[in-house]
Amino acid sequence: MIHFNVPPYLGKEIEYIKQAVENKKICGDGEFTKKCNRWLEEHTGTSKALLTTSCTHATEMAALLSDIKEGDEVIMPSYTFVSTADAFVLRGARVVFVDIRPDTMNIDENLIEDAITEKTKAIVPVHYAGIACEMDKIIEIADRHRLIVIEDAAQGVMSTYHGKPLGTIGDYGCYSFHETKNYSMGEGGALLIKDESKIEDAEILREKGTNRSKFFRGQIDKYTWVNYGSSYLPSDMNAAYLYAQLENAELINNKRLSIWNQYYEGLKELEDSGKIELPAVPDGCVHNAHMFYIKARHLEERTKLIAHLKENGIQAVFHYIPLHTAPAGIKFGRFHGEDVYTTRESERLMRLPLYYGLKKEETEVIIDNVKGFYQ
Numbered sequence: 001m002i003h004f005n006v007p008p009y010l011g012k013e014i015e016y017i018k019q020a021v022e023n024k025k026i027c028g029d030g031e032f033t034k035k036c037n038r039w040l041e042e043h044t045g046t047s048k049a050l051l052t053t054s055c056t057h058a059t060e061m062a063a064l065l066s067d068i069k070e071g072d073e074v075i076m077p078s079y080t081f082v083s084t085a086d087a088f089v090l091r092g093a094r095v096v097f098v099d100i101r102p103d104t105m106n107i108d109e110n111l112i113e114d115a116i117t118e119k120t121k122a123i124v125p126v127h128y129a130g131i132a133c134e135m136d137k138i139i140e141i142a143d144r145h146r147l148i149v150i151e152d153a154a155q156g157v158m159s160t161y162h163g164k165p166l167g168t169i170g171d172y173g174c175y176s177f178h179e180t181k182n183y184s185m186g187e188g189g190a191l192l193i194k195d196e197s198k199i200e201d202a203e204i205l206r207e208k209g210t211n212r213s214k215f216f217r218g219q220i221d222k223y224t225w226v227n228y229g230s231s232y233l234p235s236d237m238n239a240a241y242l243y244a245q246l247e248n249a250e251l252i253n254n255k256r257l258s259i260w261n262q263y264y265e266g267l268k269e270l271e272d273s274g275k276i277e278l279p280a281v282p283d284g285c286v287h288n289a290h291m292f293y294i295k296a297r298h299l300e301e302r303t304k305l306i307a308h309l310k311e312n313g314i315q316a317v318f319h320y321i322p323l324h325t326a327p328a329g330i331k332f333g334r335f336h337g338e339d340v341y342t343t344r345e346s347e348r349l350m351r352l353p354l355y356y357g358l359k360k361e362e363t364e365v366i367i368d369n370v371k372g373f374y375q
């Protein structure tokens with residue numbers, strides 16, 4: 001059986017977790033959390049990175065820091081994970097979905113401006129499969145309309161757009177370290193903050209509304225409750241697991257890219273003969289091989305292909321059901337303009353196994369089975 005995903009494990013994770021335990025500091029913001037934050041800051045150039053309990057929570061923090069309120073509107077694609085919308089719906093905002101581009105499955109930057117109203121507060125681009133949205137255009141629109149940009153870069157760690165790391169281009173960037181992502185701590189994420197003046201507010205929010213972070217740095221001699229807040233900091237044991245992977249980020253990235261390229265080269269002839277479509281990587285985008293997907297001609301064919309692979313011991317899966325068609329999407333949002341690609345493309349897309357431990361021979365078997373189906 002070739003599983004769809006196996007969480008990454010490089011070997012040092014257990015040693016680091018043991019170290020965290022021996023440090024007698026297993027709560028948040030211990031040695032490993034600090035190391036992860038610093039790694040993220042050094043590798044992305046962001047003003048501040050804060051490890052969180054999930055990408056969902058990082059996005060919630062971004063919504064709170066952006067002062068999203070009841071009645072505000074937030075623009076995002078419908079083809080995304082529920083958390084992208086949840087973070088804003090929790091603040092009472094209305095979600096405005098716009099269509100995606102069929103080549104990258106990312107929000108169509110040319111449809112955003114038409115969806116802006118006087119209630120619009122933020123744009124939330126989602127970098128699907130670790131391939132960047134057209135950020136130059138999105139930032140230009142946001143600047144002109146004074147909107148906040150919150151990047152859902154859950155899948156985008158180690159990807160860049162014209163040389164800039166994803167998550168550092170907008171006002172806030174949200175990373176995920178869930179077990180299905182390139183780098184993992186089981187459950188976890190990070191918030192990247194561009195504006196230095198927001199760092200203190202973010203630290204307070206993450207530490208139950210207290211100025212405890214300042215206290216730990218010795219900047220004040222007792223800490224107190226200064227604002228509303230919650231608990232968004234992960235255990236240092238989880239951070240220890242992640243740090244072992246961040247240290248080897250290049251190794252993991254290269255391995256994933258080699259699998260991605262193997263799929264691409266192996267399946268190219270099926271694309272050339274018009275049977276399937278392969279992902280596009282626009283100019284200026286360097287991706288992290290978060291995902292390899294193919295598109296069948298239609299839903300029925302995709303269903304048969306997934307079943308065919310399953311019969312041959314391969315787990316392949318489809319992905320998001322567009323949010324605007326879900327009960328909560330209908331309740332909390334609206335689709336602006338016409339759904340030309342969101343539903344149609346989502347019904348054709350399927351993801352093939354891609355994880356750090358996947359062997360070259362296994363990838364070959366998967367390619368052969370996809371080809372076998374089309375013969």
Ligand SMILES: *Cc1c(COP(=O)(O)O)cnc(C)c1O
Nearest residue numbers: 054055056081083154176178189
């Ligand atoms: C995985 C993912 C999330 C949620 O990440 P968690 O860390 O599980 O909260 C949000 N958005 C996208 C696009 C994702 O892929």
